[in-house]
Amino acid sequence: MELLDRYLLAVRKHLPLARQADIVAELRANLEAQLEEQESELGRPLTEGEAIDWLKRLGSPTEMAAKYQPLRYLIGPTIFPTYWMILRLAVLWASVAWAVATVVRMITEGHGPEWLAQALWSYPGVLAATVAWVTGAFAAFEYVAVHYPNIIPGNLTHSSAWSPTSLPRLEKDDRPGKRRTFATAVAEFVAEFALIIWLLLIPRYPVVLMGPGAIYLEHSAIRLTHISVEFFWVIVVFNVVQLAWHGYNLLSGNWAVKGVLQKLAAKAMGVVPVLLLLTAPGHVFLEVNPDEAARMPADLDLAMLNHYLFTSVIVLSFIVTIQLVLEIWKVGMGGYRRGMAPGR
Template sequence: MELIERYLQAVQFWLPKAQKHDIIAELSEDLRAQIEEKETNLGRALTETEVGAILLERGRPVLVANRFLPQQHLIGPVLFPIYTFVLKIVMASYLVPSALVWIGRMIYSPAYRGELLSHPVPAILSAWSSVWATAFLAFGAVTIVFAILERLQAKSRFMEKWDPRKLPAVRNPNVVPRATASFEMVVNAVGFIVWATNMYAPVAMISDVRISVSPLWPWFFWGFLLVSLVNCGLSADSLTRPYWTMQRAIVRLLSDAAGSALFCWLLKANILTGLAVANVSPERAAEITNIINYWMGRTFPIAVAIGIVVAAGNIYRIVRLKTAGARPRLEAIAH
């Protein structure tokens, strides 16, 4: 039967050289025995369609051959979760900065923005083609490294050697480490003292530079002083109660929001009104003042973005505290 020969030849193609004749001889014998039995039952020879149906039932040649092959994988189940984790980190640490650079160009480069708006498809393709090329390269490099690790793991079983005592301590994001609280306390206290003692006057002398600021300055002075004072209080509270409470998380959200709003306003307020520098003409000093104000204004979107990220972090903390009571903590489970 030619159909059987063709089927066996197709299976044989995928089999390892050393075993192919043996396996094919056995499969051939099994097939012929099955056909012979059917023919005896029917009292006639099977038609090609009936033989085809038997072969169809046995499965596609490559799948039949595959069952005789040893299980193969590039990265096995032991390393696969670590592989996907590393891949996510590598991709995030590459794609996120690339996206930020692209957004930055959109905001700060009128020429680029103009090009993008007039020819959006070619501009987007040219911007992202190099990004994707590098992303694929990174993906390939990580995959090759893990494929090599997989081979080493298969030989040395290094993943099976581990020490439970070296596992990281149980993480509780609602705990404020004393070191962090102390550091924040010192930074806020020093900031408060420096701000309170040096920044009140609307005219300041730094070395031989005389800096004048806008009449709006008292708003910023008292505003930042208040934020700094609140942060000092929060850090002190964290030292005595080293865990986040709902009340403190809300105060922190308000304090950070106020600080961000003040800072964004400061950037847009044309805060510098004059500079007087020895050996620099008043025209040049005015020019420098305008440049500083201009660039402070240009950084406004970045400050807004940072403010939003900080606020999102604070809101996440509040939500986490709100839901923490509903779930059992790991420490409680361990005890």
């Protein structure tokens, strides 16, 4: 029964990873036996309405899964999944806000790497405060719900209002990723091809990148250093590899879902150009154009400008590296979950 499969899938998501497969397999055996007996008594399969009533009697997936967890005294099993979701969101947003505020202060107040190192020490404090506030709020909510049920409506702490029809759909394809149509895949391939043509035109015709600004740049007092040229060609190579890979997917009929290996490779290749910028000699990206040195504005601090650019590159490297690590972690966890799935 599809509804039972969806129920078990939803329960599974709230169980401890190491015991998911075992608990779900046992639960499936018990519930299927119960279902069989009900259907044999009726002499027909359950109608959708009867199946919904039956699953509602079992309790929501979060409640069912919570009973398998160790007792949590501060926050009850009913609201624990909500608490956990809010906590993760709060930690994420607090981290983003802290990172943005730190970078903005670094740039506007002109701080150096030493200041950044010191600022990093404040990050654990931000995390601890976020966790404490969210936990405190949920613990207070739990206390009031248990001791003063007239204040908090029952449907906020008991999920009797849940409906099996709201359970997530089963995944038809167990490979992670959004499915694409053939037309979308072809359109992406054409767009990538056009992007490469455009990139290859830039060195000879800078106007395609800068517009009229290309003429101004040619006679500007500052110019890009050689590392920028290397960066450009790495970007070109990156796009050519992507195009070749996607072309192969189209030819082999494998366009619907991007493979895990491809996703990882794309993320890994995305790190290379950024890390290349870190190796810029003397951390210099802009230099004086000898032919136009006389036009150099007196108040332009080129060293400070390069310093800011280098700081941005450090932040960018940090972000792309974290993204790569997260992707590897997601792929690893996905593989582990599929490996532990019952029936395998």
